[in-house]
Amino acid sequence: MKQHGLVCISCPVGCLLTVQVDGTEIAVEGNKCRLGITYAAKEVTDPRRMITTSVKVYNDDATAYQLLSVKTDKDIPKPQMMTCVKAIKAVKVQGEFSVGDVVIKNVLDLDVDIVATRDIRF
Numbered sequence: 001m002k003q004h005g006l007v008c009i010s011c012p013v014g015c016l017l018t019v020q021v022d023g024t025e026i027a028v029e030g031n032k033c034r035l036g037i038t039y040a041a042k043e044v045t046d047p048r049r050m051i052t053t054s055v056k057v058y059n060d061d062a063t064a065y066q067l068l069s070v071k072t073d074k075d076i077p078k079p080q081m082m083t084c085v086k087a088i089k090a091v092k093v094q095g096e097f098s099v100g101d102v103v104i105k106n107v108l109d110l111d112v113d114i115v116a117t118r119d120i121r122f
Contacts, residue, residue, distance in 0.1 A: 004044055010035035019044050048075035052117070053085055055103060058094045059122040068093075069117045070103050076110055084108055096121050 004019040013032055019040045020027045028040045042048070051072045056065040076084055084107055091104055097116040104114035 004040075006040055006043055008036040008039050010039040047078040049078050049081055050075050051081060051084055051088070053088055055088060055091060055093060055114075057097065057120055058092060060094060062094065064122070066120055066122070068097060068103065068120045070114045071117050072107070073102075073113045073115050074111075076108075076112055080108065080110070084110070088114055 001020055001022045004021070006017040006019060008015040008017050008031060011033060015031050015033075015036050017028055017030045017036055017040050020029075021044055026041050026044065028037045031037055031040070052069065053071075054067040054069050057068045058065045070088065072084070087108055088104060093103055097103060097120045099116055099119055101116045102113045103116055106112070107114055
């Protein structure tokens with residue numbers, strides 16, 4: 001049996017959770033709402049995170065760039081975070097973007113898009 005201590009981030013309360021994993025059985029203690037059970041089970045079996053970073057956006061003649069803040073539109077598996085950030089940083093994009101525009105489609109074949117979090121104009 002393996003035991004984990006977590007702070008639940010599903011609601012503002014921040015319950016201190018104790019999670020016991022025994023094979024496929026998961027027991028959660030310390031939660032004050034049902035969200036804690038779901039969060040704990042997911043965190044110990046398939047931890048995922050959102051990524052926020054920036055990309056260089058070049059003007060039309062590629063002589064100047066601005067940094068555009070971006071994020072994943074869904075959470076990704078935690079073990080792939082650094083690979084994803086490296087893939088995002090390797091991309092060079094051109095043009096203008098508005099909040100919510102897809103900057104990179106289906107990054108790392110994860111069915112996750114990288115979207116703009118601010119407008120950018122040259």
